[in-house]
Amino acid sequence: MSELLQSKWGAVLLTILVYLLFRKVQQHFRWALLNPILWSITVLAVVLYTLDVPYVAYEESAASISFLLSPSVVALGVLLYMKYPMFKGNIKPLVLALFIGSVVGVLSVVLLLFVLGVDEVLLVTLAPKSVTTPIAMKITTLLGGIPSLVAVVVILVGIFGAVVGPKLLQWAGVKNKVAIGLSLGAGAHGIGTAKALEIGILEGAAAGVAIGIMGGFTAFITPLIGAIFRLF
Incomplete structure (x- = not known):
């Protein structure tokens, strides 16, 4: 079983x-709470640990899945x-809302830390x-951080947002489809976008816009906020 997981397609098939x-x-x-991504990660982690399969070996075997991550984000452009x-008549408020969301997303975690x-x-x-995994990893790498750690955090944030987000929006009385999609895409990244697509095509399109912007x-x-905090 251990050898199978480290084979070219073994990890892909199991995943x-x-x-x-x-x-x-x-x-x-x-x-x-039965989010398939959350439980898939948990089960695969247990299997790798039980069979003593190094994560690096699994990552190399499942490289084809990782490769599809970036193209899948670009495909949201369709x-x-x-x-x-x-969206045509609401570009300015949409961009402004996402800009504020970006500032709050970065500033909140930086200020807390x-x-x-x-x-x-x-x-x-x-x-x-507060952005999707490939973008977050690239930003972290350029800033001298730990890309593997931010990947884990982004995935956990995405799962939490996908699980809690729709109910929270429902309780808040948000019914506009674009607003729902933007919220899930901005707050829960790729996993939130997958959830938005389950709700509807317009919600999924709005979530895709949120991810990109x-x-x-x-x-x-x-980098700007990081540079400011380095002065203190």
Whole structure:
């Protein structure tokens, strides 16, 4: 089994099968806490630990899945093209809202970590946690942080947002489809976008817009905020 997981397609096959299994479980019970990504990660981590398979070996074996991460984000542009007329008259407030969201997303975590007195490496590592994984890892790497750590945090934030976000928006009385999609995309990144796509195509398109714009703003804002806090 250990050799299978380290083979070229073994890890890919196991990852897909585990994910499909928990997706079926969630569809059957319809419990938000049965998020297939959360439980897939948990089960795969237990399997790797039990079989003493190094994560590096698993990562190399499952490289084809990791490769699809970036193209999948770009592919969201197709949905934007399909629903562009719905956004055309609201570009300015949409961009402004996402800009404010980017500033709050970076500033909130940086301010909290600064108050707690953490070292600079951890601060620049977690600062871009409000964008999708490939963008966050790239920003963290350029700032001298730990990309693997921010990847874990981004995934956890995304799972939490996908599980809690729809209910929170419902309780807040948010019914506008674009607003729902923007909220899930901005707050829960790729996993939130997947959830938005489950709700509807317009919500998914709006979430895709949020991912792209938030990524651009955050890449620009994070070094500036980090530089300001280095002065203190």
